[in-house]
Amino acid sequence: MDFQELNNIWNRADESLETNLKINKAMFKEVSIQKVKSKLYELKLSSWIEIAFNIPFALFLIGYVIDQFTIIKYSVPAFLLLLISLFGLTFSGYKLYLCYRRIHASQSLIETQKSIEKLKYYELMEKNLLYVIIPLFSTAFLIVMAQSILNIDLYQYSNWLALQAASSVIVALIIVFILKKFPNKKIQESLSFLKEINAIE
């Protein structure tokens, strides 16, 4: 059998398929009433929640940095937190842009699959990044929150603060080591699929 024969078999099959295939209309009517589940719904929701939390937090930090601008011991940690918060906002915004603007099954295969895979890759990378950012910036968070909410100067407890800062850096380093030593299989798969898509273009 050669390709021409394969082509003929494919075309001949149409007639029998026309007879054998049945659309389950009753079931469709039932299913279509239900809301069609979207795989991206969860992702969109989590991105909107991230934005909803990050905007007031960033605004609070901007105000705090302005207020404490001359007091370096407070303005520097607050500025670091502000950078993380702005990074989170940009990231969530980009994910939503991919979800709403770039991912439509009615677009070309390459474009849609690339956007889906990018989204998956960024999601995984963000998760990995958070594992490092959270312990690394926990000290800055504690300093700013203690001063702004409870009006406590954590620098008074310098020994405890130094221990906290040192241990959070160690935790972050250990996490980086683990992430490098055991790279996420899904990230690797995502990257190789993106490479495959790029090779087709």
Added chain:
Amino acid sequence: MEKSSSLEEQFIDLLEKNKKIIYKVSNLYGEHTDDRKDLSQEIILQLWKAFPNYDSRYAVSTWMHRIALNVSISFMRKEKTRKKTVDSYQSDQSLLNWDTQKEDERLTQVYQIINQLKPFDKAIIILYLEGHKNNEISTIVGISETNVATKINRLKKKISSNFKS
């Protein structure tokens, strides 16, 4: 309510006329019978979701192929333990029913051969076999027409050599 029911009728009519597309695509991208059933269901649901925004400038078959192939490639890449789309329905029910007993054996063989191709190559060959022109394939897949022509020639050779071996 009346409007949505008329939309439903239009959609079912469109499905009825183009059901073969869903069957062929889900058969080529689903590994087992259950996967194929799930995939055909997922394709139909995504088509239904996209139906209100259907752009009549494109041929129905182009629109359906694009969605069906996009859904299939994504479906293929999901974990095997994925959650089923329509949880509340029995597994033996499907939006698209077909009698496997009556399936042409040679067609099954054709499916097996095409199944060995990579996801995007599979999409290109399906579109070619379905009679789409190179410019249409180029629009659906998102690669240049020259690239389509080159790929089709390579794939034809590859398939023919697979037949021989």
